[in-house]
Amino acid sequence: MDEVQIRLRVNGLERRGRVEPRLTLADFLREHCHLTGTHLGCEHGVCGACTVLLDGAAVRACLVLAVQAEGREVTTIEGLGTPENLSPVQVAFQENHGLQCGFCTPGFVVSVTALLRDNPDPTDEEIRAGLSGNICRCTGYQGIFKAVRAAAGNTP
Incomplete structure (x- = not known):
């Protein structure tokens, strides 16, 4: 399958990557951005462990394709606070x-x-x-x- 170039903002930083069109946003965050706070549980959108903010709306990252996040803003748990400055x-x-x-x-x-x-x-x-x-x-x-x-x- 041909890869697609994507560009999005994750926790305020621009991220780019070449991905297969079927790659989920959760997998992109974990594998390409190394943000492992987005957990994968059921991978069917039922458990909510992979919830992130996409343009401010809570979504299940296992149900969103990374290509659907093209040009959008993603906030993960890592973007809400730091160990020194919790939200x-x-x-x-x-x-x-x-x-x-x-x-x-x-x-x-x-x-x-x-x-x-x-x-x-x-x-x-x-x-x-x-x-x-x-x-x-x-x-x-x-x-x-x-x-x-x-x-x-x-x-x-």
């Missing part, structure tokens, strides 16, 4: 025990970031709806919901 959502997850094994955490943090940008004071029902595309197999969601409320400035 407010990352701090809330850390302080409210919103993670255990951590595999699903990047997808949740990216999804929560988009949710709170669009709805800074969500109800519990809106939080459930906003996170319905993310699955955690460890926490039972109590810490995650507490983290979202804390990041939103709500008291649990």
Whole structure:
């Protein structure tokens, strides 16, 4: 299959690559950009572990082809904060025990970031709806919901 040249902005930096047209955005981020915080779980768009922001909208990177991101802005978990300067959502997850094994955490943090940008004071029902595309197999969601409320400035 012929490769295609793509150019996009990832976490504020221009990235270019020659890719097969069927390469997913998740694979491009992991293999070409070496950004392994975008996790691959189900590879069917069900678990949410690969969630990134594409032009500000939360999307499943396993369902988006890299060629579809041509000329667009992608933000991964690495683009939200650094170990020295965590984003407010990352701090809330850390302080409210919103993670255990951590595999699903990047997808949740990216999804929560988009949710709170669009709805800074969500109800519990809106939080459930906003996170319905993310699955955690460890926490039972109590810490995650507490983290979202804390990041939103709500008291649990």
